[in-house]
Amino acid sequence: MTKRLLGFRDRTAVAGVGYTAFSKNSGVSTLTLACEAVLAALADAGLTADDVDGLATHRVGDSAAPSLVGPALGLRAPAWYLDQFGGGSVSHSVLGQAALAVAAGLAETVVCYRAINARSEFRMGQAPNPSPEAQYQVPYGYAAPVQMYAMYARAHMLKYGTKAEHFGELAVAQRAYAVKNPRAMMRTPITLDDYLASRWIAEPLRLFDCCLETDGACALVVTTAERARDLRHPAVLISAAAWGGGESPLSSTDVTTTAAAELAPRLYAQAGLGPADIDVAELYDCFTYSVIVQLEDYGFCAKGDGGPFAAAGTLPVNTHGGFLSEGYVHGINHIAEAVSQLRGTAADRQVPGAQVALSTAQPGYVLPATSALILRRS
Secondary structure (H helix, E strand, O other), X not given: OHHHHHHHOOOEEEEEEEEOOOEOOOOOOHHHHHHHHHHHHHHHHOOOHHHOOEEEEEEOOOOOOHHHHHHHOOOOOOOEEEEEEOOHHHHHHHHHHHHHHHHOOOOOEEEEEEEEEOOXXXXXXXXXXXXXXXXXXXXXXXXXXXXXXXXXXXXXXXXXXXXXXXXXXXXXXXXXHHHOOOOOOOOOOOOHHHHHHOOEEEOOEEHHHEOOOOEEEEEEEEEEHHHHOOOOOOOEEEEEEEEEEOOOOOOXXXXXXXXXXXXXXXXXXXXXXXXXXXXXXXXXXXXXHHHHHHHHHOOOOOXXXXXXXXXXXXXXXXXXXXXXXXXXXXXHHHHHHHHHHHHOOOHHHOXXXXXXXXXXXXXXXXXXXXXXXXXXXX
């Protein structure tokens, strides 16, 4: 499969990025949020709605479908669209599938977006769980993602000696990035002592281990690499896009390894790169533990060393503050931050000389699937 996809490498690019404000109460519908983000991304690229012939999103009953966004923007007959069911694990596959459509000539300009009133309207704990495993969990009150991640985090601590301080150093580092990010919802610095004093949510996970519940939207314009080079900003090439399933945590013999471990070799092979080539990583941080385990599963450190590696801060991770401190837009704002870093427009949080970025989706715990992208400055 990887050999057949090598022709996809660097043929498409992200040409525009758009955001709404991130808040606890947007005061508007998800349709309004989606349209605002799409128009902002088009303006960033120097394009208009007339240039759009494709729309793509993912949702779990809490967003605006392309069939609504298209007419609201005056698009009568898009050539291609994607309306994918699923949460954070499929977030990066949306952009990957848009890139494949552009590379195949099915569309020329696709806007990928995610709009969500996840604090004021449709909180994540209210989302339906389509997994058949839910019938064995819900009767015992084991249903919320934080409960699941807490058990995996505890397993990692018992097996490898990972410490609460490792989680805490990661939360502190991401908050330090958020302090420099005008979009971030949480911009007050925190210390390790603040982290350790924060209340339990599901032991061993504390308040500062958990992502924010956010109202907001984010959008990205995907087009051909050639066209992107003629637009407003340096083209950010899509070098690799991978998605797929893994082993269910309930059937796995090792809950400290995620579906990302299966996906990573395909992703790197497609890009012709490896972990050592990554300058900045935007890793799905629904909880601090998800970052630690992905550092291992994407090959940045040995299995079991994710905690000390994260605490050392040798790799720039979640340079916008991540879901923990910027806001939670279900995956897509990680990709947008990667684009900003590769453009060199991240201001005070800019990683010097960033040329290659990894951005990842939920690593495959709530459902056994994940997705990820490798982006490169043109």
